[in-house]
Amino acid sequence: MATETPLKGFIGESIKRKEDDRFIQGKGNYVDDIVLPGMLHMSILRSPFAHARIKSIKADAAQAVPGVVAVVTGDLLAQHKLAWMPTLSGDTQAVLATDKVRFQGQEVACVIATDPYVARDAAQLIEVDYDVLPAVVDPYQALEPGAPLVRDEKEGQSSNHIYHWEAGDKAKTEQAFARAERVVSLETFYPRCHPSPVETCGIVADISPVTGNATIYMTSQAPHAHRTLFAIVAGLPEEKIRILSPDIGGGFGNKVPIYPGYVVATAASLLLGKPVKWVEDRSENLISTGFARDYHMKGELAVTNDGRMLGLRVKMLSDNGAFYADAQPSKFRAGLFHIVTGSYDIPAAHVETDGAYTNKAPGGVAYRCSFRVTEASYLIERLVETAAIDLKMDPAELRSKNFIRPEQFPYTSATGFDYDSGQYEKALRLALEKAGYDELRKEQAEKRKRGELMGIGLASFTEVVGAGPGKHFDIAGLRMFDSAELRVHPTGKAILKLGVKSQGQGHETTFAQIVTEELGIPAVDVMVQEGDTDNTPYGLGTYASRSTPVGGAATAMVSRKLRDKAKKIAAHLLEASEADIDFDHGKFFVQGAPSKSKTIQEIAFAAYTNLPDGMEAGLEGVTYYDPPNFTYPFGTYLVVVDIDRGTGQAKVRRMIAVDDCGVRINPMIVEGQIHGGLAEGFGIAFMQLITFDEEGNCLGSNFTDYLLPTSWETPNFETYETVTPSPHHPIGAKGIGESATVGSPAAFVNAVIDAVAHLGIKNIDMPVTSDKIWSALHEVGAAE
């Protein structure tokens, strides 16, 4: 009988995800699953107004409800110097409002009770007397003289302007524009959307009144960094803080910031001497936690008449809400937005960005994106589409003509990025071939004659992920390295501890496979531990597609350290010289005599039982890896849509995705990441919008207003790959968590525009909803 040899999990093997056993049985362990003896529950009272002065807060009635243990207000926190906290962007944010509320949904008071229902009932009984102020919800209006001042409490802050930041070479760019035969321009708005992980944010804070030890279970994408920030914000001794990030039901950037609820629950546990749980509901998550995008962008491309790109000029205004709480490297006010030259060899570029305060929720997190790369990629890919329309060129040909060519790598972009590797043309060609591009264009031309609308959209994106060289990139001062600690037990099984933290990305499998590749221990025998600050080495966490580029590199490096020691042990066991020992797929053997070999398991045993003289026992090590550069994943996405002229509905007929993330460790997991990202990109492009009325009321506060695509409407994805290894990554891998969300929105929108451009429609801002498409058609007299 033929038996299948089980896959060990070497690089390139799609073994099943080790973590899925518990997930598919519903046996994951999330923050809301944590129940501790004597645990209290917290509910937050939020502001109904976008902008209002607080005249008084009366809590007597709430306090009197049986089961209520405490009502916490901003004044109480102020006594402990906790009413305000620092943000990741060096601003301050109110924990609980003391002077005024600055966005609808802002945290005003908290009730701690023995039961979550009681806490919620009592919160409704708190009486807040507000003096409503005019709100400002548009960043352009916010910068007008006389606009309501959002941050009147900040010394020296006399307007709503937050920052001005530039990248690239202004003079050189002006020269390029002066030489240009044509200037193509596009003004577009990347609307506010929300990461909306299925699990909302939450915490169980348990500070022992006896030992002072703070055990904090928290939905955190970056437990170590959060521990340090907790130490700084709350003044707790860092060695006494243990952050446990259990299973996390999606993060997408939403679980990078520290939220007021975490701070109050922790303070309450400290004051009350009991564990306190706070888990927000869906609306709380949507209206108060880190949103994404909200970028108003104006791009101009200087080109020759035959389509050569000479220069790029971008002006951008970001709407940061009431507090500048973007999560991004501290020296980069607009994140990595200056990757905006994309896949193109544009000799000159200049980016100017400003930020404004408004009466909207703070956040500006990188929703499945490496710090504003999504906005940048969207702008350049939409701009290239616009250029193709203006120049009457085929958009594929225009791209091809301007791609950075393989022999130009390593390539330094006009805004200062050092691209590691890429084969942009190859990815584009593959997408065109798989789509049957020429046939599609023919079909389109025939349909057009019959008055039918069909569009083909392309995006050839380049991402920059895996922050980052620690010299330049830090979060709140913490350099963006990451770490891995590997310990091989006597029986040859191992535990790998990481500073990053999975939220569904499959770390328990992918990182085990790196160990398999480097040491030969089967992936099932490698337990991966993350999310416990007492038991994993320090790291900056998982976001910005950095786990494989940084944590994965650390894993490879620490495995190699152990391999070097294993070689010494092998030489000892085989009575050969270390220089004569070779390693292949978990076997150490004497060169030229492969039968004289030892397995990694035998060596592991010897590491505890039979060591060469003078060698330390054990087989373990730790590596802190500071990447020499980012990695630059890329790809081409192609979308085909059909548009109904009567309803304006755009139906995605096909979606072809060619991704290049270098070496694929577990191809199935990579595919999964791409599928998820494409679905999110589809949602962003076609249906998602958090918007506000003039008074600042949030109009996207639940899932009937803020739409998440399901498998029903999401198109079928046809995925393909090219493989261009990263030259500086130990195993040649690049990040893949975010490519699809970054690259796909422009492809979807370009497809819609491609269907209607001949009618004179060059832009429709996202979400490209049916009513917007119909209105655009109606305006040019082309609607049914």
Add this chain to the structure above:
Amino acid sequence: MLPAPFEYSAPETMDEALDLLDALGDESKVLAGGQSLIPLLKLRFASPAHLVDVNRVAELDFLDEHDGVLRIGPLFRHKAAERSGMLASKYAVIAEAARQVADPIVRNRGTVGGSLAHADPAGDWGSVMLALDAEFVLRSKRGSRTIRARDFFSGPFSSALKSNELLVEIRVPAADGRKGGSYLKLERKVGDFATVAVAVHLQMDDGKVKSAGIGLTAVGPQNLKADRAEAALKGRALDDATIKEAAALAAAAAEPKADNRGSVDYKRNVVRVFTERGLRRARERAQGGA
């Protein structure tokens, strides 16, 4: 979900349920599939003191057709309507609407009666019943009354139903001869309420329209019956010109409001386009069907 506190009863018979409603009056709410009521409780937009759960009242869940009347029990689930072969073959408008209400999970629990009682102007069943010219039987401890669908809805989330009454039966004149129907719905995603939807039910006789029913969803303070469009079709052959005329009348009957889903012009246009397409589809079915 953290609703305000409430009492809960689960009667087993209709009489018990009616007794409870009579005793509790305005303090109570009937709980059927819970797919509209529970979200309201959860958001604390509603906080009734007492829930009367009627899911155990077997007498309220039925579907049958006899003596020229199709009878639907209020507890008849969306899912059951979606699966019924009889409805699919004779009442295309019901079958087609059923599979577009909400999403499969909501359809497993949600009921036709609950949806009508809820009287959401964006609800799908109201328009279907208007197109079918249905009647509703409302019963309280004190007696029962019958009301036509067109007189039942009185505004957003309001109807002729009194707090001590149960909707106990939906009656539809049985379809005979050549009939066809359609339900066209524009939604932003599966599980979304309609931006616009149009229900059409046609009975043809000798190539002419014997009767036509058109109901409009989400384009007014309640589900609307497009009377003038219906009248314009009656007795006429369904040629393209007639269809266009009726579609224009249906669009004129719509009273949409602008919101995140679209402008007034947009929604009115979709009513016109869907009425046209719906009538064509119904015509095809009527020609094809027995």
